[in-house]
Amino acid sequence: MIFSTLPIDIQEVDFTDLPKLQKLSIETFNDSFRHFTASKDFADYTTKNYNYGQLVKEMLNPQSYFYFIFFDHKLAGYLKLNIDSAQSRNMGPDTLEIDRIYLRQGFEYIGLEKRLLEFTIEQAHKFNKNSIWSSVWEHDDSIIHFYKEFGFKAIDSADFELNGLIQKDLVMETSIN
Numbered sequence: 001m002i003f004s005t006l007p008i009d010i011q012e013v014d015f016t017d018l019p020k021l022q023k024l025s026i027e028t029f030n031d032s033f034r035h036f037t038a039s040k041d042f043a044d045y046t047t048k049n050y051n052y053g054q055l056v057k058e059m060l061n062p063q064s065y066f067y068f069i070f071f072d073h074k075l076a077g078y079l080k081l082n083i084d085s086a087q088s089r090n091m092g093p094d095t096l097e098i099d100r101i102y103l104r105q106g107f108e109y110i111g112l113e114k115r116l117l118e119f120t121i122e123q124a125h126k127f128n129k130n131s132i133w134s135s136v137w138e139h140d141d142s143i144i145h146f147y148k149e150f151g152f153k154a155i156d157s158a159d160f161e162l163n164g165l166i167q168k169d170l171v172m173e174t175s176i177n
Contacts (some may be wrong), residue, residue: 007070007071007072007073008069008070008071008111008112008115009069009070009073010067010068010069010070010079010115010116010119011067011068011070012065012066012067013059013066013067013068013078015056015059018052018055018056018059020068020075021055021066021068021078022050022051022052022055024068024077024078024102024104025046025049025050025055025078025100025102026046026050027104028077028078028102028103028104029042029045029046029050029102030042030046031104031105032102058080061086063082063083063084063085063086064080064081064082064086065080065081065082065123066078066079066080067079067080067081067116067119069103069115069116071107071110071112074107075104076103076104076107076112077101077102077103077104077107077112077116078100078101078102079098079100079101079102079116079119079120080098080099080100080101081096081097081098081099081123082096082097082099083095083096083097083127083129088135089135089158089171091131091133091173094128094129094130094131095129095130095131095132095133095173096120096123096124096127096129096131096132096133097132097133097134098120098132098133098134099134101113101116101117101134101143117146117150120132121176124176125176129176130175130176130177131173131175131176132152132173132174132176133152133155133171133172133173133174134147134152134171134172135158135169135170135171135172136169136170136172137167137168137169137170138157138167138168138169138170139167144170144172147172147174150174151174151175152172152173152174153172153173153174154170154171154172155171155172155173156170156171157169157170157171158171
């Protein structure tokens, strides 16, 4: 099968997509961190961050953008981008944040990650941003490697607690000029 000939479509999410977005958010988060899904911290996280009220609040923010990616007409994943004050960390007015980038099981490593990052660069240019950044768990080797392929470098870190242990997110950034 030649994947490049199958259709890839990226569509902005609207409020009619909220049930689909919520289900996909929980599914892809749990799949990405399935070795921790029994953790109360992760259950609390999904309950807090992927309930309808929270997702509606994020969708109402005019500086946050959700997108679905479809592969061969099947929902494959989603992307959330933030600009300006919607960013989870103050990285300046010239930056765009990749807040979430998740693919469903079975859709990884076929080029969709690359297409989402290319789309993110297009959006950054559209919003007149000079750099893109994202927070990445220090143990998420596959996404760290992926970001490095696109010129991202770790520029900072931030601690968070998980299961009573201090963990670290790497803040990774790349210039797109």
